[in-house]
Amino acid sequence: MSEEYFPSIDKIEYEGPETDNHLAFRYYDESKEIAGKTMKEHFRFAIAYWHSFCNENSDPFGVGTRTFPWDKSSDPVDNAKFRLDAAFEFFTKLGTPYYCFHDRDLAPEGVTIHDSEKNLIDLVSKAKEYQGETGVKLLWGTANLFSHPRYMNGAATNPDFEVVCHAAAQVKAALDATVELDGENYVFWGGREGYMKLLNTQMKREQDHLGEFLRSARDYGRKIGFEGNFLIEPKPMEPTKQQYDFDSATVIGFLREQDLLDDFKLNIEANHATLASHSFAHDLAVAAERGLLGSIDANRGDAQNGWDTDYFPTDLYDATEAMVVVLENGGIAPGGFNFDAKIRRNSTDLEDLFHAHIGGMDTFARGLIIADKIMNDSDFKKIRYGRYSSFDDGNGKSFEEGNLSLEELRTFAIEAGEPKMTSGKQELLENIVNRYI
Numbered sequence: 001m002s003e004e005y006f007p008s009i010d011k012i013e014y015e016g017p018e019t020d021n022h023l024a025f026r027y028y029d030e031s032k033e034i035a036g037k038t039m040k041e042h043f044r045f046a047i048a049y050w051h052s053f054c055n056e057n058s059d060p061f062g063v064g065t066r067t068f069p070w071d072k073s074s075d076p077v078d079n080a081k082f083r084l085d086a087a088f089e090f091f092t093k094l095g096t097p098y099y100c101f102h103d104r105d106l107a108p109e110g111v112t113i114h115d116s117e118k119n120l121i122d123l124v125s126k127a128k129e130y131q132g133e134t135g136v137k138l139l140w141g142t143a144n145l146f147s148h149p150r151y152m153n154g155a156a157t158n159p160d161f162e163v164v165c166h167a168a169a170q171v172k173a174a175l176d177a178t179v180e181l182d183g184e185n186y187v188f189w190g191g192r193e194g195y196m197k198l199l200n201t202q203m204k205r206e207q208d209h210l211g212e213f214l215r216s217a218r219d220y221g222r223k224i225g226f227e228g229n230f231l232i233e234p235k236p237m238e239p240t241k242q243q244y245d246f247d248s249a250t251v252i253g254f255l256r257e258q259d260l261l262d263d264f265k266l267n268i269e270a271n272h273a274t275l276a277s278h279s280f281a282h283d284l285a286v287a288a289e290r291g292l293l294g295s296i297d298a299n300r301g302d303a304q305n306g307w308d309t310d311y312f313p314t315d316l317y318d319a320t321e322a323m324v325v326v327l328e329n330g331g332i333a334p335g336g337f338n339f340d341a342k343i344r345r346n347s348t349d350l351e352d353l354f355h356a357h358i359g360g361m362d363t364f365a366r367g368l369i370i371a372d373k374i375m376n377d378s379d380f381k382k383i384r385y386g387r388y389s390s391f392d393d394g395n396g397k398s399f400e401e402g403n404l405s406l407e408e409l410r411t412f413a414i415e416a417g418e419p420k421m422t423s424g425k426q427e428l429l430e431n432i433v434n435r436y437i
C-alpha cells in the first residue's frame, strides 16, 4: 500500500447546485444523460500529468511555490514512481476517466537514449498495473520535444539532422509507451517547431522536414498496432516567436499539403486559439466543420495579457459556445477534454488542485446543459440554418453542387431583381444564449 498523498480528501461526489460543500460537483453528474449520452461519455475528462504533478509553479521570475510530498527520494526514478501513486490517487478521488502525459512527465530522461527508454518502460509497466486496478485510461501520450536544450532550435524542424534523429528516438519510445497503455490518441505539439528569426531560417524546408517526420511517426505507430488518431495541437507562438502549427486553418492546410489527412486530426486548446486572435469556439468550428476535431485541451487565457496563462476554464459563456460546436459535431470521442491548465503560483494548498478541476468540470457540465437547451428548446437552429435556405433547393442547390456558370448566375440576378434585406439576428441569438445561462 503506497502512502496517501491527499489524506484529507474523499471521493468527490455529485451533490447538486445547492450544496455548500466545496469539494463536491454541483453540475457534473457523470451518469446524467443529456442528448442521448451520459456526461461521462460526453466529456471523457482527462488530467494533464505535467501541470498537476510536475509543475511546481515556477515562473520566469522565481522558483516554484509548491512542494510535492511525492518528491521524497534523491533518485528521480523513485520519485517518478511516487508521483504515479499520487496521480492515480488524484484521478480516482476526482473520478476523471482519463489522463494524458509527456514521456518526461512519467519518467525522467536518462544519460543515454537507452537509459531514457528504460526509465519510461519501467514507469509504463507500473502505470499499466494502475490502469488495470482503477479503470482509468490514457487519452493520449506525447513526447516532450521542447524542454531539453538540444531542442533550442526545434526538434523535427531543427536545422541539424542529428537533433531530428534524437527527436525521432523520443517519439518512437513515446509511441511504444502509448500503445502499451492502450492510449486512444497520440499528440504532437510543436512548441519549438517554428522560428525566432526568418533571417536564419529556411521555412519551407523545415516544414517539409516536419511533414516527413510525421509520416515516419505515423508509419511506425501503425506498424506497432496504434489504431487511434494522431493529433496536432495548433499554437501560434510561445516559446517560438512564430510556430508553424499556427491555428486550425494553418494546420489543416499543412496536413493537406503533406498528405496526412487520413491519420491526423486536431487537438484544440482554448488559450492557443485566443493567442491566435480567434475565439475558442472559432478554432473548434474550423476543425469540426471539416471532420477534423480530434480532442480538446480545456483551459482559458486572460484578456489582459498575451500569454498562454493556462487558467482553469471557468468562463461559462465560452464553455457554452464550445459545447454548441461539440454537440453539433456529434461529440468528441475518441478525443476528450484534457485540462491543460495549471493552478496559480499562489494556490499552494494541495486541495487547490481539486478545487480547480471541480470548477472546470462543473463549468463544462453547465455549458453542456445550456448548449443542449439552446439547440433543442430555442429558435437557434431555425435561425442558423434558415439563413441558408435559399441554397436548400432550386438554383441555390444547383450552385452548391457546382452546376452553374458565372453567366447563368448573372441571368438569375437579372430575373430576381434587387435581393431583399435579411436580418442576421445576432442580438436575438445572444439573448437566447443568455436566457439559458
Ligand code: XLS
Pocket: 102, 142, 187, 189, 191, 233, 235, 269, 297, 308, 340
Ligand atoms: C503547451 C501545450 C502542451 C501540449 C502538450 O502550450 O499546450 O501542454 O498540450 O505538449
Ligand code: NI
Pocket: 189, 233, 269, 297, 340
Ligand atoms: Ni495543450
Ligand code: NI
Pocket: 269, 271, 272, 308, 310, 340
Ligand atoms: Ni498550451
